Amino acid sequence: MNLLSLYHFFAGKASDKQKEAIKRWAESSPDNYETLCREKKIFDAGILLVDKKELSQKENAPLLYKLINYTVKIAAVVLLVVVSVTIYKYQELVKKSEVLQTILVPAGQRINIILPDSTFVCLNSNTKFSYPSVFATNNRKVKLDGEAYFEVSANKNKPFYVHTSKGEIKVLGTHFNLEAYSNADVFKTSLFEGKVRVRVKGNNIYLKPDQMVCYHKNGKIHLETIHDYDQYRWREGLICIKSAKFKDIMKTFTKYFGDSIVVQNKEVEHYKYTGKFRQSRGVINALRLLQKDAPFTIEQDEDKQIIYIK
Template identity: 45%
Template sequence: MEKDTLYKFFAGLASDSEKIAIKSWLEEDAANQQVLLKERAFYDAIMLADEKLCIEETRPTSGFRILMKRSVKWAAVLLLAFISSYMLLEIQYRTSEAADNTVIVPAGQRVNLFLSDGTKVCLNSGSTFTYPSSFTNNIRNVSLDGEAYFEVAANEQKPFVVHTHICDVEVTGTKFNVEAYEDENSFSAALMEGKIKVRDNAEPSNTVRLNPAHKVNFAQGKMLVSDISDYDVYRWKEGLICFKDLGFVELMKRVEKYYGVKTFIENPSLPEHSFSGKFRVSDGIDNLLRVLQKEVGYTYTYSEDGNVIYIK
């Protein structure tokens, strides 16, 4: 299926014959469903990004840019309904402007967007972010699985709440970073300006309030507050991987997150080493691995599909 046809469909510009062709294509092979989901996630990320900011390493075609400009009003919707029912999808698209938007950020990329209240959000690689088209309730609720930097528009009457799988973060207007990848079962929040309140979802009475230059980490059922000793780690929003005295195993976990690969460390001496440095994500994973090779001797190979790296 041509990508231009899929993009026209996502934008609500596909003809009836093109819609029927997409439906037939989906029914031909279950693998096509995954292709559709992947292209939809990419389309949503591009369409919702601020036009003044770029998405790393990916450039849409000029025709796609035209489609973006003509279809800004269309919000993201879940595509599982398409797989199960063509008619249900049509209904969802007609009502999508009132539904929540979901942005899924591919590996190695970042997405910047502005919410309806003026809040700026920068999403890191591998993140999923859900938010409403407009904040009509007394609380501005959004959901995050991944990492994001927020610059929340001030509104004392409408608190802004970031829901994650472990903790909720409540603010009225401030700048802060939240990292909460569900598959890693981790949570941390760092405050740059203003004040935030962090609440344990399992124990709502377990609450902490942060002041600027402080961060909180959730570990073993407790929230541990400490000073921010290194602001470079939050420069991911600039497309940088920054680390200081970080063990090789932990560093490879970051590599996996940023580049969407799996690493296997077969060299027993590597976990004993720690590293400090800064790398630009757009320079690629090979550049990072080769620079590290100069400090510690190892070799690495890829699997046939390129999704696994064996480090020896």
């Protein structure tokens, strides 16, 4: 409903047809009724700005004086409306920025989303990601437990923060990969474009493109140059392994496929492998490929929830 129509109604200047239209609009939804009540309070507050006694004493004043007085009155009401609406919108923005939406990505799946500021995010398997429906006025904050690739929309006035259980990332506009599973031993941030600040255990580390910082559970932090980009091809559905031990490969399979794998064959624990696996083909297919080079058998429980390597 047009605000001018409402104020015309409040001032007693509306026709019967206009009154009926406003009545139907107000009764059509609780939000409309709330708006009507709120604007009525604003209108009444504006009317109180004018001293009615003073106006009555000047009924015989020249027409120009009455016109100026009326104009001042309307200007005061309009000013109050503008201020009130601005405050109301700001409060609504604050409320929305505090309410987080959460996405849970199941094992074996990936999800792409676009945030309210046009930032692109690709979420990996077993990831929990939280973000507001509307960002605050001075920053953009999200939460991550898992792995995600970000293409952050540039905005020098609103830095972008990613909070995790192990550290915090701050950027203005950049492309980077963040691996921050709360139950993992390693926290990794890899930068492809732009600049990021990684804050972990009181340390601030600034990355340049093609650099990666790793924070280990034992407290060690090391910075290195990225030479192998295959590790980030999870966004394409590829699991890329490079000279990894068998037990570490099983951890990776659990992360991507979600299956519980129990290694009973101790002879294969130190076996190393380099190769690529298509996630969509499933864990059994991946294990079959490993069987070509390592001597082990595959068994599953009756519910096919646990895989035994024998």
